[in-house]
Amino acid sequence: MNQKIKMQLKQIRKSDLKLLIQWRNSKNIFPYNTQYFLLNSKIQTDWFNSLQNDSSRKMFMISYDKIKIGICGLINIDYKNKNADIAIIIGKIDLHSQGIGTLALTHLLDYGFKKLHLNRIGAEVIEYNKNSIRFFKKSKFKTDVIHRDVIWRNNRWWNINSMSVLKEDFNEI
């Protein structure tokens, strides 16, 4: 319960961008995103500006005990087919596997299913990202598709898992 009060989703501010660059370029995060170039402040500022008029993406900072520890949101929001994908990064690596990610995910699913009335929320995970696969499975995500050899990293091909949770599964939690 205490944890629940401490965790909040907040609006992203321009002053958060430095933190985002630092996280996304770090060796603990970078290998797990499909992005293959390092971010600079221009890319990050353009990204921030592009968010403002884009209803297909809803991004939030994750704050825990009043400290910004990560970012999460819904991307590729398809209002016609009531579908979206999850994006989530816990930048503070020492807070991994503490249940804070799961808490943020539950918030996001709640927002997606109840507020945006989505029917399906997906997640794409590179196969070597075992922690994330476990993380999503714990929250009732199922693997829909294993896209074969779809990404080149570290001198070889890797699969990407498309996982999803449906509204009807979520209501059972």
Added chain:
Amino acid sequence: MFEGKFVILRALEKEDLTSLKEWRNSLHVRKSTREYKLLNMINQKNWFESIHQLTPPKDIMFGIMNKRKKLIGVTGLTHIDWKNRNSEISIYFSTKNWQTKPEAKEVINLIMEYGFEELNLNRLYVEIFSLMKENIKLFTKMKFFKEGQLREKIWRQNKWWDTLIFSKLAKEYKK
């Protein structure tokens, strides 16, 4: 290279857009594509402009002609990812039930030849709505591998439908 026994692939021209608009608005094409609005010429021209913006391009489209040089369909590679060397295949014809005709197989073979042999892509895929039994049959026959099925991905005809992902890898491709 762009010619087979039944068809020839050529570059699309602005003058083709009126035909393409009519075909894409017809029921048999509409039920197989992600588009849910009826298209007008503004949409078509914007699309045509957009596919010519980037170098290297993200989309490479062809008109399908029969041997009498009549335009009978459209094909192409879309969402080309040059870093990870994969792309989606797009294909439709002006008339329905094209999936069982030899032209369809030939076009897919030509587009695979282009994608694998010329562009050096590693994976070509299609996303097929579960309501499109004809397309599922066609790509199964073409020995594409079914990777799985995205649950309840689209809303059509008053219900949810899955979409099926089929792919072919360069190492599985034989001429």
